[in-house]
Amino acid sequence: MQTTQQTKERIIVPGPAGFHPPSAAQLGVTLPDPGTGLWYGHHEGEETVMEEIARVMLTSPNATIFPGPMVLWAWNEHAVEKAKTVLEIAAQIPDVLIIPMPDYRPKYPKIDAEEVINPNHPNLTIWGNKIEACIFIGVHCHYANLTLKMIRAGTNCCTSALCAEQGHEDAMLTVRDCSAEKLRHFAEVVKRVRENMGIKLPENGENVRFTGTQSKVHAGKSHTNPVDFMPTAAGLAGAAAFGHRAEHMQSEG
Amino acid sequence: MSESLETEVKTNPQGDPITSVAAPKPAAADVKKDPHAEAKKQRIVTPEHLFMDATRNREFITGSEAAKEAVRRSNVDFAVAYPITPQSETMQLIGVLYGEGYVKEYYRGEEEYGVMSAIAGASRAGVRCFTATAGPGTLRGIEPIASWPGHRLPAVIMFTCRVVNAPLAIQPDNIEISYLLNCGLILFHAENQQDMFDFIMKAFIISEKNDVTLPVGVACDGFFVTHARGYVHMQDRGMKLPPREAWRGAVPVLDAENPPARLSRDAPVQKSNFMAYNIHAVWQQEVWAAVERSRKYINQYMGGLCTAENTEDADAVLIAAGSAVAQSREAIRICADKGIKVGLIKVRSLRPFPTQELRQLCAKTKLIVIPEFNYVGWLAKEVAASIYGHSKAKIIAGPHVYGGQSMPVELIVDEVESGLTGKKSTNVALSQIMGTADTTDPAAMAHFMRSI
Secondary structure, three states: OOOOOOOOOOOOOOOOOOOOOOOOOOOOOOOOOOOEEEEOOEEEEHHHHHHHHHHHHHHOOOOEEEEOHHHHOOOOHHHHHHHHHHHHHHOOOOOEEEOOOOOOOOOOOOOOOOOOOOOOOHHHHHHHHOOOEEEEEOOOHHHHHHHHHHHHHHOOOEEEEEOOOOOOOOOOEEEOOOOHHHHHHHHHHHHHHHHHHOOOOOOOOOOEEOOHHHHHHOOOOOEEOHHHHOOOHHHHHHHHOOOOOHHHHOOOO | OOOOOOOOOOEOOOOOEOOHHHOOOOOHHHHHHOOOHHHHOOEEOOHHHHHHHOOEEEEEEEHHHHHHHHHHOOOOOEEEEOOOOOOHHHHHHHHHHHHHOOOOEEEEOOOHHHHHHHHHHHHHOOOOEEEEEOHHHHHHOHHHHHHOOOOOOOOEEEEEEOOOOOOOOOOOOOOHHHHHOOOOOEEEEOOOHHHHHHHHHHHHHHHOOOOOOOOEEEEEEOOOOOOOEEEEEEEOOOEEOOOOOHHHOOOOOOOOOOOOOOOOOOHHHHOHHHOOHHHHHHHHHHHHHHHHHHHHHHHHHHOOOEEEEOOOOOOEEEEEOOHHHHHHHHHHHHHHHOOOOEEEEEEOEEEOOOHHHHHHHOOOOOEEEOOEOOOOOHHHHHHHHHHOOOOOOEEEOOOEOOOOOOOOHHHHHHHHHHHHHOOOOOOOOHHHEEOOOOOOOHHHHHHHHHHO
8 A cells, every 4th residue: 555654664753752862873773875865764865865854844843954163263274155045045934933053062050042052051042942853054963963962962953963074863854064065055955845835935035033141232123134144254254363264174064 | 312222133943033113223423413313203194004014024033013003104292111920021122112213202110009090181281192001000100091091181091901909019910900900091001022012002093082082091911922023023113194184183282372271171170069979970981982983993003802703614713912912823833733613713902892793603512611811801791791692602711820920722622622522620619600502501601600
C-alpha cells in the first residue's frame, strides 16, 4: 500500500527526550560525509535535508534563527558575507525570530531568556519563547553540540544546524560545509519550498518579528525587514584593526 | 643554541646507522652560521603524503629517538619538559630539536602539574603542543591532564609507562594506563619504536580534527621501547606536517590580543551555582562523543583501532597491547612449533576501544589469552566487558607480570596450552578465567569480573 508518510525510523527527533537522554553519538549516529546531511539521525542528500529544514521552519510556531559569534561579529570579510546570508535566509521565513548567541559565557545571576540564548542553559530561551523550530548558525561546534543536546533533552523544539565544518549529530537536521555560497543556496531552497506551500511574505517585506527588547529599541515596531540590517564595511574595519583576516576563519560560520 | 648536535654516525654490529644522526652532515660553516638552517628548509606536505606516500628509510634507533624524529616532522610549536625516568631522554632530545629550530618554544617546567598546565595554556592559545612523562609524573599531572578533554585542547602527550606504586621503582609496568583510560583522552598504545614514531605524528592530526579537538596520549612500555633500539622506517626529515589551524577547532582559541583574555575558559561554568547541572552532564557526553568521532580518523590514518593476524580458525587468540604484543608474537611462533594455531589481535587504540571490531573478530573464538605488563589486568577487563554476550570464548586474564619483570614467552604458551586442555594453570589464578569453550556461565563471569 502506498503511503505519504516517511517510514524510515527517526533516531534524533524533537523531545523532550528525557531527564538525561543518551547523546546522538551514544545512539550510534555518525556525522555525515561531504555532500550529505543528517535527517533525524540518518545520512541523507543535502538537498533533502535543506528542504526539510525549510518545511519545519515555515510551519512551526515561533521559528527562530540563532546566530552565533562567528556571524554576529564582523571579524573579517568572510564573517560579514555570512552574516548577510543569514539575513537573506531570514527574509524568506514569515514571522521568524532572530535571537543571538553573542558568546558562550553563562549569563548570571540571571539570563534574559527572551532576548539571548546561551549554550549553558539554552532550554530557558526555547521554553521562554515557546520555540518549536530553530536554526543554529555561526556557533563553534563544541558549544553547538552542548546546546543541541540540552534542547533535545528538555524541549519539543526541532533543531537544525547549518555548520561550516562536519555538522552536528544532536541536531535533528544538519548540513555540513556551509560556505556563504551554500547558505545562499539554502535561502533559495527556503524560497522555493515556501512558494510551493503557498506561504506568502508580507508585502512590505517586514517579516522578521521583533523580540520585546528589539521592539523597544525600534520604537515599538513589531516586525522589520531583515534586508534593512545588512552589515556595512564600517564594522569590518574595527575587526581588521585587531589583525583578524579572512584566512583566519575562512570556512567558519 | 646548540651546535654540532648530531654529527657522529654510529652503527650497530650489522652496520646500520643506530641513531637519527644518520641524517646528512651539515657543513660546519652552515652550522656556525645558522643552527636552524636545516629546519628552515623543511617543506610542508599533506598528512596523507607524509603518512602513506612518502618514501621511507630504515634506521636502528631507540623509542626516545623515534619520538624525537616524529616531533621533528610534526611542526611542533611548543614543548615542555620535566625529567622522570624513563622519559627524561625523550624530552632531552626534544630540547635538541629546539636547538636545531624544529620546535619553536621549549623550556623545563617546575614539575608535572606545571608542565600539564602549561600545555593547557599553550593549546588554548592555539599552538601545537607536545610533552612526555611517566609513572608518578603521570599521576602528579593527572588533574590538569583530565581537564584537557573538557576544555577541548588538542595536544599530544607521550607516556613512557613505569611503576607508580611504593616501594619506589623505575621499572617497566603499565599500570598507569588504567588511570588514563577514563580521562576523556584519546589513548594509543605503541608496541615498538616504529609505532612510537608513526603514532605520534598521526596523533597530532587526529587530535586537531574539528570534530575531535581532543588531546591524544601515546603510551609505550618504558625501557622496552624507550631505551631499546628497533628498526624504524622514517620519511625524509626535510618534510613536515601542516601547522595547526587553531581557527578550525571546536572551541575558540584564547584571544590574547583582545582583552580581557580569560585563562579559564568560561570560568563560571566551573561554578555549579551559576549553571544547570545538565550542562556538565552534556559536556561530558560531548567529550565522549568526540572520542567516538575519532574512530574514522584512526581508521583512515592508522589502518584501524586494532589489527588481527590469523584469527580465523585459530585454536586460540592472544589479545595484547604494547610490548605484550611483541612477546605474543614469539609465543605464537612457539605454539606453531607445537602444532597449536594461535591468532593475534593487537589493540592499538585503547580510547576509543575497538569494541565492535573485537565482537566480530572473537565471535567464534574458543579461547582468548590476554597477557599484560600490570597486576590489575585492565586490558582483560576492557575485552571482557566489550565482548560479553557476543562471544562464548573462555577468557584467561593473564599472564601478568609487573614491578619491572620481563614476560617470558613460555608463560603465554603455558596459558594457551592449559586453556585448551583444561588443565589447571600454574600461572594464572582460577579467578581470572572466565567462561568455557561451550557456554558462558554468568556466575563464572561475575566471579571473573569481581576478581580481575
